Amino acid sequence: MAASVLVLSGCSLQQHDPEVTFYANGKTIRIEPTIYCDVEGSNCAERNAPGTLKVPAGKVVQISVDGQLADGLWEVVCVYENAARVQEGCSSPLLGKGDDYTYTLAVPNDSDQLLRIEVHEAAGAVLETGQPLMRGSWVVDITR
Known part of the structure; x- marks a missing residue:
């Protein structure tokens, strides 16, 4: 009987893409990447459609990443519409290195x-500008 438990446990340890959790307005969604590449930032594949989350104007979104992302470098970027109905962007500093699992x-x-939130995971390679190459992207489109 112990052998069958070990076999079943082994089956549940399959490798999966990292997930990101978004929480706002009393609702939580957990999504897999929309695009994911190998560790060098190449061999990319579209994986999943963007998630959707209802977020009223002016409200915060809490973002939580799993350990794989938190151990590396990641950032949050967003697009929002201001009171004049002009779209603007925002971005967090680079997070991670085992210290940052969440961002508000x-x-x-x-x-x-x-309007949109994206979490970007840095790859092991860097661009000529010194910026890290993106390995993965988790995208959430916002509904009102």
């Missing part, structure tokens, strides 16, 4: 409406 995304003003 807040728009500058209470009337600003988030």
Whole structure:
């Protein structure tokens, strides 16, 4: 009987893509990457459709990444619409290195409406500018 338990446990340890959790307005979604590449940032494949989450204007979104992302480098970027209905962007500093598992995304003003959030994982390679090459992207489209 112990052998069958070990076999069943071994089957559940399959490798899977890292997931990111987004929480806002009392709702939580957990998504897999929309695009994911190998560790060098090549051999990329589209994986999943963007997630959707309802976020009222001016509200924050809490983002949590799993250990694989937190051990490397990751960032949050967003697109929002300001009171004048002009789209603007925002980005977090580079997070991770085992220290950052969460990030709270807040728009500058209470009337600003988030439109899209992306979490980017850095690859092991860097661009000529010194910026890390993106390995994966987790995308959430915001509904009102």
